[in-house]
Amino acid sequence: MFTSSLTRRSLLKAGAAGAALAALPFGAARAANPIVIGAVYVGPRDDFGWNQAHATAMDILKQVPGVTVIEEEKVAETDAVTQSMESMINLDQANLILATSFGYYTPFVVEAAKKYPNVQFRHAAPLWKEGDPKNAGSYFGYLNQAHFVNGVAAGLSSKAGKIGFVAAKPIPSVLSNVNSVLLGARSVNPNATVQVIFTGEWSLPVREAEASNALIDAGCDVITCHVDGPKVVIETAEARGVKSCGHNASQAPLAPKGFITGAEYKWETIYKIYADALATGSELPNFIAGGYHNDMLRNTPYGAGATPEAIQAADAAIAGLKAKKPIYVGPLKDNTGKIVIEGTMDNYDPVLDGMGYLLEGVQGSTT
Amino acid sequence: MTAVLASSSIERGGLSPRAIRMIEAVIIPLGALVASAALFSVFLLFLGKSPVTFFNLIWTGGFGSAFSIQNTLQRAAPLILTGLAFAIPARIGLTLIGAEGALVLGGFSAAAIAIPLVRGGWTPWIGLPIMAIAAMLVGAFWIGLAGWLRHYRGVNETISSLLLSYIAIAIMNFFVEGALRDPASANKPSTMPIGDAYRIGPMPGTSVHWGLAAGVVLAVILWLLMSRTTFGFAARMTGGNVRAAQAQGLPVGFLVVACCAIAGACAGLAGFFEVAAIHGQANASLVAGYGFTGILVAFLARQNPLAVVPVAILFGALAAAGGLVQRRMAMPDATVLVLQGMIFVVLLVSETFYGRIPFLQPKRAGDRS
Numbered sequence: 001m002f003t004s005s006l007t008r009r010s011l012l013k014a015g016a017a018g019a020a021l022a023a024l025p026f027g028a029a030r031a032a033n034p035i036v037i038g039a040v041y042v043g044p045r046d047d048f049g050w051n052q053a054h055a056t057a058m059d060i061l062k063q064v065p066g067v068t069v070i071e072e073e074k075v076a077e078t079d080a081v082t083q084s085m086e087s088m089i090n091l092d093q094a095n096l097i098l099a100t101s102f103g104y105y106t107p108f109v110v111e112a113a114k115k116y117p118n119v120q121f122r123h124a125a126p127l128w129k130e131g132d133p134k135n136a137g138s139y140f141g142y143l144n145q146a147h148f149v150n151g152v153a154a155g156l157s158s159k160a161g162k163i164g165f166v167a168a169k170p171i172p173s174v175l176s177n178v179n180s181v182l183l184g185a186r187s188v189n190p191n192a193t194v195q196v197i198f199t200g201e202w203s204l205p206v207r208e209a210e211a212s213n214a215l216i217d218a219g220c221d222v223i224t225c226h227v228d229g230p231k232v233v234i235e236t237a238e239a240r241g242v243k244s245c246g247h248n249a250s251q252a253p254l255a256p257k258g259f260i261t262g263a264e265y266k267w268e269t270i271y272k273i274y275a276d277a278l279a280t281g282s283e284l285p286n287f288i289a290g291g292y293h294n295d296m297l298r299n300t301p302y303g304a305g306a307t308p309e310a311i312q313a314a315d316a317a318i319a320g321l322k323a324k325k326p327i328y329v330g331p332l333k334d335n336t337g338k339i340v341i342e343g344t345m346d347n348y349d350p351v352l353d354g355m356g357y358l359l360e361g362v363q364g365s366t367t
Numbered sequence: 368m369t370a371v372l373a374s375s376s377i378e379r380g381g382l383s384p385r386a387i388r389m390i391e392a393v394i395i396p397l398g399a400l401v402a403s404a405a406l407f408s409v410f411l412l413f414l415g416k417s418p419v420t421f422f423n424l425i426w427t428g429g430f431g432s433a434f435s436i437q438n439t440l441q442r443a444a445p446l447i448l449t450g451l452a453f454a455i456p457a458r459i460g461l462t463l464i465g466a467e468g469a470l471v472l473g474g475f476s477a478a479a480i481a482i483p484l485v486r487g488g489w490t491p492w493i494g495l496p497i498m499a500i501a502a503m504l505v506g507a508f509w510i511g512l513a514g515w516l517r518h519y520r521g522v523n524e525t526i527s528s529l530l531l532s533y534i535a536i537a538i539m540n541f542f543v544e545g546a547l548r549d550p551a552s553a554n555k556p557s558t559m560p561i562g563d564a565y566r567i568g569p570m571p572g573t574s575v576h577w578g579l580a581a582g583v584v585l586a587v588i589l590w591l592l593m594s595r596t597t598f599g600f601a602a603r604m605t606g607g608n609v610r611a612a613q614a615q616g617l618p619v620g621f622l623v624v625a626c627c628a629i630a631g632a633c634a635g636l637a638g639f640f641e642v643a644a645i646h647g648q649a650n651a652s653l654v655a656g657y658g659f660t661g662i663l664v665a666f667l668a669r670q671n672p673l674a675v676v677p678v679a680i681l682f683g684a685l686a687a688a689g690g691l692v693q694r695r696m697a698m699p700d701a702t703v704l705v706l707q708g709m710i711f712v713v714l715l716v717s718e719t720f721y722g723r724i725p726f727l728q729p730k731r732a733g734d735r736s
Contacts (some may be wrong), residue, residue, distance in 0.1 A: 044700070072690045074700040077652040079645045083438045084690045090434045091427070092694060103555050103652050125554070169544075171554045200540070201651075 035066055035095065035278045037271075038088035040081055041073045042101035043203070049229040052249040054100045054124070057267035067275050070094060077103030085112050089119050096120045096274055096284070109136055120284050122274065124267075126353070128287055137286035139270045143173075143248075144180035145291040145321050145347060146263030147224075149299045150245040151184020152317040153260045154222040155192045156310035157243055161185075164215025165196040166208055166225035166233045170366035172355045174226045177247075177263070179359045181224060183327055186361060188313050195220055196364035202228040212236040222260065222305075234259070243305035250300045259303030261314060266298045291347060292321035321347070328352065333360040387727050391720075392669060399717040403709040410705065416696055428691035429684025440575045443676075443683030445470070447582030448637035449661025450668060450675040451589055452510070452630040456524075457670040458593055459626045460606035461517065465528025466634040467658025468535030469509045473502035473635025474642045475539040478649035479547060481561045481642075491565050498565075499639045506635020507628035509535060514627025518620045524627075536654055543650055557650035567644040578640030583676055585633060590672040602626055634658060663711055682707070 037058075045055040051073065062069045070092050075084045081104045088094040097119060099109050105127045113121045113133035121136045128138035154163050163185055167174050178196050185192035195218060197211040204227075212223055212233050223237035224245035231254060237244040238255040246252070246262020270288050277284045290296040299318065302311050321327075328345040334357035345352055358364055382390070408418035429439050452466035477498040484494040513531055516522035542548075544556040567577050593599035602622050605612040613619050637657060642649055664682055668674035689703035696702075722728075 038694075070694040072693050072700070075690070076655045078641070078655045079441060080655070080686070083441060083687060086434065087428065087438060087687070087690050088694070090432070091691060103650070107647055169556075171556075173554055 034068065034093070035275060036068045036070060036088075036093055037061065037096045037098065037275065037278075038070045038085070038092065038094035039072075039098040039100060040075050040084050040088075040104065041071065042077060042104075043074060043228060045071065045073045047229040047249075048231040048234075048251050048254065049227070049248040051100070051228075053265045054098070054267055056249065057265075057271050058098075060268040061271045061275060064272070064275055066279060075101075077101055077108075079108070081108045082112055085109075085121075086116075089116055094119065096122065096278060098122055098124070098271070098274075100124045105138075120274075120278075122284070126287075126289055134286070137284065137288075139267075139288040141265045141267075141296040142176075142289070142291040142347060143263050143265060143297065144176040145327065146297045146299050147177040147226075147247075148180040148184040148321070148327050149314050149317045150224055150261060150263050151181035151186075151192075151194075152188055153184075153299075153302070153306055153310040153314040154181065154224065154243070154245050155185030155188040156313055157260050157305055157307050158185075158189075158192070158222045160219055160221045161189050161192045162218075162220045162222075163192065163194045164212070164218070164220030164223045165194050165362075165364075166211045166215065166223065166227060167196050167198050168202045168227045169200065170198055170356075172353055175355045175358060175366065176352060177226045178362060178364075179355070179357075180327055181245075182359055182361050184317065187317070192361070194362045194364075196358065196362055198364070198366075199227065205229075205232045208232045209236050213240070216240045216242055246300050252300050252303050256304060258305040259300075260305040260310065261302050262300035264298050264300055266296050269295050289348065292318060293324050334358060335360050335362050335364075382727070390727060391722075391724065392671070392674075395717050395720050395724075396667060396669065396714065398720075399714045400710065402717075403706070403713040406709050406713065407706050410709075414698075416698065420696060421692065424691050424695055425685065425688040428688025435687060437574050438687040439680060439684040440573075440579050441683070442686045443679040444576060444578035444582055445637045445641065445657040446660055446664050446679035446682055447586060447676055448578065448633045448640075449657045450664035450679050451582070451585060451661075451672055452634040452637075452658070453662045453665035454668060454670040454672055454675055455589060455593070455630045455633070456510075456514070456626050457665060458599075458606050459602045459623060460609070461514065461623065461627065462525045463510060463513060463528045463627060463630060464525055464659070464662055465510055465513055465532045465535075466630065466637075466661050467654070467656065468528070468532030469506035469631040469634035470638040470641070470658050471532075471539050471653045472509055472535040472638070473506035473631075474638025474646075474653045475542065475558070475649040476505040476635070477502040477639040478558045478561060478642045479542070481565060482547070482559050485559070485562055485565060494565060495567065495643060498643060499636060502635040502639035502642075503632040504635070506631035506633070506638065508631065510631030510634065511624050511628040514624040517627075518623045532658065539649065539653065540651065549648070552648075552650070555650060557648045560648045561643065562647075565643065566647055567640070576640060576644035578637065578644060581636060581640065582679070585636070586672045586676050589629065589633075593672060598622075598625075634661075663707060666711065667714055 039058050041051040043051040046052055058069050061067055070088055072084050075081050085097050102125045105123045109121050109123050113136035117135055123138050126138050126140040128136055165178050182194040195215055199207040199211055208227055209232050222243045225233040225247050230247045230251055234244045234251040234254045238258050243258040243260050244255050245260050251262055252259050274284055326344050327347055328341050330341040330343045331339050332341040334340045340357050411418045411421055428435055430436055449466045456463040480501045481498050513524050513528040516527050517524040543558055547558045548556050549559045569576055601617045605619050605622050641653055664678050668678040685703050692698055692702055693700060
């Protein structure tokens, strides 16, 4: 450095650096502690599903004074998400990243959190554990509680007592939703059954439509689902003249005649906790999980498909869940006849997170 | 090149056909890029958005800082390899669109073969090359299959390679969700992680993984192969006219399968880097569409292996800047796809300009006087 002579090039460099410094909005123009929250979605913001649920919450967060929200949609679960997160940090000075898709966590969020220790990262699935970076964390809602409410409302809105469920993959979080719909329906109609079809992928619109039609042909008169974007399932049900229950976000506008209610996340509860913590400079919690008891879920306002008895019973079920009334009350058998739950399980019991079975009363197979 | 140009200029009183081809190969794609940018500006104006802001953001997000450049290069890395996977068979006259499948299956094979290697405590210096070779062999077999079907059974290679892609993805899902599933990956079925020791770090001084270097080296090697060897000459001749090549006694079947195998190896290698540098395991995230973007890249590069590199970087920049466009201009993700689509269509139209630009035409003998 000392030996470098004063060349035209180095002068130009110095001049450019000076100009760049002068351009920086130091002082009054810049808020003392700007809060920039960057959200990354795996699909489109208006998918009537998982991504829309997050985007809706971010829209609410935009109204909070002092908070800037930046968003990117359709970011694949590959290093594209690393690049998007780092771009938000480097080019937009984001101080909190919300990575909303399951596959973002390992290795992408973990590695980015190590690389940027001054930025907070929160990921929407219960994956953070002790030993992971302190500036990372998880948030999650036990949506099966809202599916239980779906089941209660569906059980009293269905004439046949047969509920059709279009499911993506036979993984624990999906199976818990299927089983909760069954238990909800059985709580009001002991003869109710659920028939499930797995499409095998998170987003296969054509197969979701085929599955919906097959379930309706099999006699189901209420259709619900757990796929990324429930739009096709709900529209198919409406077109065939049967009722439907939603998933993730509000699908009520898609089914003006047959919509009963839907299981929805209330992400804004968590996002506001984060924004408050950033504003006051306090630590962001590493792990937030919950359900109805801590205002992290809701059911879509009842549609034309819900009968008065269904509304009454569903409201009662919500009140019960808010008071932590358990859903899984043993002994319960799976649909091969094996006892899988002996006693009463707390709604947040970690054993339930490893669920690998369909309960007796569900027609379908995980394999 | 200057010498060739000058001497032929003197001889013929104009540019040599070779020089004309080179000039055309540069200015026509560049012109197509400018034209599609202009078209896209009109599209933006209709939406009430500023084209100036848009292209400014493309520059900022793609090349504007050291971070942006690395972001661009990282995204370009797999596209170079999948671009090559389309470009090489194209030289022999085949339209193979199955690189996605070869990438997925190659990546999966690398992750699968890593399981015993990691368990057996093999050093990564041996393990990683084995993984890379496995990925390339499986990729080569997969696309080679499409070439074999083409030559020996007359099956349309475009259709068969596309369908083989779906089969490849299904095979990976079958194993990842079944026999090779890591029990810890409950909600996102994946193979066993290869572990930190087996992860390929970034190239020194950058955050870009080694797939970029591999892509550039392969592009140069394949360019040499296709333009400077008898193999490449024979392949291009076959691409020009199969019957003539057969009449000349060229081993057309071998050439077709070999070109396809090379393509598959490139895509398989891209899959290896996705596993070893990015994911650390194989799962459904391998299906990221790089194989299909590679087709666009190769088209814009006019199937020239060397040109694949800058074009892949251009597409990497578009992808890198796409996020910034979403954030700053509040435009949907599809914006950059619309631009890519326009580039593609304008480029196809621009193909008709080759040999038709008036001032570049060689003077005919009669014009001399």
